[in-house]
Amino acid sequence: MARVVGLEQRVGFEYRIIDVYSAAFLDRLNPLRQIPTLVIDDEEAIFDSRAIFACFDAMSDLPPLIDPASTTQATRISLCIGLSEACLAYRMETVRPRNRQSPDVLDKQIARMQRCMGHVAGRFDDFTGEDRRIEKILLGCSLEYVDYRFSRAWRNEFPRLAAFSDQFGARDSMAVSRPYG
Amino acid sequence: MARVVGLEQRVGFEYRIIDVYSAAFLDRLNPLRQIPTLVIDDEEAIFDSRAIFACFDAMSDLPPLIDPASTTQATRISLCIGLSEACLAYRMETVRPRNRQSPDVLDKQIARMQRCMGHVAGRFDDFTGEDRRIEKILLGCSLEYVDYRFSRAWRNEFPRLAAFSDQFGARDSMAVSRPYG
Numbered sequence: 356m357a358r359v360v361g362l363e364q365r366v367g368f369e370y371r372i373i374d375v376y377s378a379a380f381l382d383r384l385n386p387l388r389q390i391p392t393l394v395i396d397d398e399e400a401i402f403d404s405r406a407i408f409a410c411f412d413a414m415s416d417l418p419p420l421i422d423p424a425s426t427t428q429a430t431r432i433s434l435c436i437g438l439s440e441a442c443l444a445y446r447m448e449t450v451r452p453r454n455r456q457s458p459d460v461l462d463k464q465i466a467r468m469q470r471c472m473g474h475v476a477g478r479f480d481d482f483t484g485e486d487r488r489i490e491k492i493l494l495g496c497s498l499e500y501v502d503y504r505f506s507r508a509w510r511n512e513f514p515r516l517a518a519f520s521d522q523f524g525a526r527d528s529m530a531v532s533r534p535y536g
Numbered sequence: 537m538a539r540v541v542g543l544e545q546r547v548g549f550e551y552r553i554i555d556v557y558s559a560a561f562l563d564r565l566n567p568l569r570q571i572p573t574l575v576i577d578d579e580e581a582i583f584d585s586r587a588i589f590a591c592f593d594a595m596s597d598l599p600p601l602i603d604p605a606s607t608t609q610a611t612r613i614s615l616c617i618g619l620s621e622a623c624l625a626y627r628m629e630t631v632r633p634r635n636r637q638s639p640d641v642l643d644k645q646i647a648r649m650q651r652c653m654g655h656v657a658g659r660f661d662d663f664t665g666e667d668r669r670i671e672k673i674l675l676g677c678s679l680e681y682v683d684y685r686f687s688r689a690w691r692n693e694f695p696r697l698a699a700f701s702d703q704f705g706a707r708d709s710m711a712v713s714r715p716y717g
Contacts, residue, residue: 386651387618399608403618405586406610413607423604426594427580429587437568437584457636470567 356439356496357391357407362528363492364415368393404436408489420489428489431482434471435493439500441467446504468501469509476513483519495523496532503535537620537677538572538588543709544673545596549574585617589670601670609670612663615652616674620681622648627685649682650690657694664700676704677713684716 361368373381375390384400385392393401393410401410412419422428445464448456475482475494482490498520501509510517523529542549554562556571565581566573574582574591582591593600603609626645629637656663656675663671679701682690691698704710 382651386655387615387622387648388651389618401607401611403614406607406614409604409610410607413605423590424594426582426587426591429590430582433584433587434568437570441568451638451641455636455638457632460632467568470563470569474567 356436356493357393357404357411358532359492359496359528360408360420360489361411362531363488363526364411364417364420366411366414368411405432420492431487431490432493434474435482435490435497438468438471438475438497439493441471442497442501442504465505468505472498472501472509472513472516476516479515479519491519491523492528495520495526495529499524499529499533537617537674538574538585538592539713540673540677540709541589541601541670542592543712544669544707545592545598545601547592547595549592586613601673612668612671613674615655616663616671616678619649619652619656619678620674622652623678623682623685646686649686653679653682653690653694653697657697660696660700672700672704673709676701676707676710680705680710680714 358370373390375381375388378388381388381392384394385402387402389402391402391404391407393407395401395410401407408421409423412421421432441464445461445468448460448464481487482494494516498516502520510520539551554571556562556569559569562569562573565575566583568583570583572583572585572588574588576582576591582588589602590604593602602613622645626642626649629641629645662668663675679697683701691701
């Protein structure tokens with residue numbers, strides 16, 4: 356998400372893939388040891404994603420993606436990030452040893468993803484309208500992440516979301532940022 | 537956290553405790569089914585915490601807590617929220633059936649809490665200085681949450697943080713919001 360936002364805002368940044376589990380150097384910068392972390396001048400770290408979006412907006416010559424005065428937009432952003440986080444929580448559960456997995460946790464995250472997609476499908480224009488640049492980026496990234504880590508089955512139930520995902524996914528920023536083939 | 541922010545900003549709001557697992561009414565408003573959710577006019581929902589903080593700032597007659605232009609402040613906010621989230625993840629792990637718990641997950645979250653507290657202790661003034669109102673609120677809430685859900689042992693290692701927590705915890709906003717005795 357952060358990478359797509361940076362590319363869409365045409366900000367110059369160097370992208371580095373790190374193994375977050377062995378990246379002890381990161382701890383000094385971001386004690387949460389979480390990605391994404393934006394490092395400025397090898398010194399200051401900016402996180403989480405939302406702080407990085409704001410930073411890219413400030414660095415960009417293009418009109419900002421985020422309107423800090425709009426809590427309605429902030430909530431749409433929370434929803435898209437929440438969809439991704441539900442998918443990440445699902446993923447983290449599935450990589451545990453089989454006998455340490457919790458069916459309740461898996462069900463809860465699946466239901467959460469389902470509700471989020473239903474919510475967006477019912478307010479399609481709020482998330483995909485002409486001026487909804489940040490919403491489209493975050494929704495596009497989240498839907499592809501669901502495809503990648505959970506399932507593509509939602510595409511039958513939410514065909515407009517699927518069509519949006521396919522169309523948005525054709526953008527250069529998305530093609531460059533895709534972590535898989 | 538959101539409740540303390542609302543009280544500190546002297547915003548009028550009604551506080552309701554809900555059972556988030558059975559609160560189907562919430563799904564229409566917040567499909568993530570997460571708390572806190574701020575509901576305006578029974579209609580619009582604002583989430584997550586950060587969006588609620590911004591909303592309370594907009595509703596308040598007091599000077600705002602958040603400077604939307606400061607990504608450095610946004611990162612300090614992320615750190616305090618991240619400390620709470622690590623503690624929540626620890627808690628959620630400990631309430632699973634014993635044989636479904638993962639020692640790796642517990643260790644990871646404990647180490648994350650430890651790193652966060654060490655980071656703040658090393659930059660104490662950045663988080664507790666005179667003008668650091670939002671930082672103090674979020675740090676104060678996070679440290680009490682660690683006390684409540686994990687352990688008070690950190691107090692020996694980080695005595696300045698412990699002194700801050702005790703002092704900040706005496707505020708009315710904190711006393712009113714404490715979910716336990």
